[in-house]
Amino acid sequence: MTDIQLYSQISSLPSDLKKQVSDFVSSLKKKSKAAKKLKERQFGYAKDFFKMSADFDEPLEEFKDYM
Numbered sequence: 001m002t003d004i005q006l007y008s009q010i011s012s013l014p015s016d017l018k019k020q021v022s023d024f025v026s027s028l029k030k031k032s033k034a035a036k037k038l039k040e041r042q043f044g045y046a047k048d049f050f051k052m053s054a055d056f057d058e059p060l061e062e063f064k065d066y067m
Contacts, residue, residue, distance in 0.1 A: 010021055
């Protein structure tokens with residue numbers, strides 16, 4: 001559907017329905033703006049949030065039977 005076709009369909013609507021279309025378009029614009037406002041993550045935000053043990057890469061005792 002082209003813009004002209006859309007405009008002609010909207011212009012043929014009664015006033016109360018034009019108001020509903022206008023409200024709907026406004027809500028779509030708000031949703032679009034809200035979706036664009038995602039903040040960029042801050043580098044190092046989770047620093048020191050968790051600690052890895054020094055033997056993290058060592059084999060686990062529980063899996064010795066399988067190795």
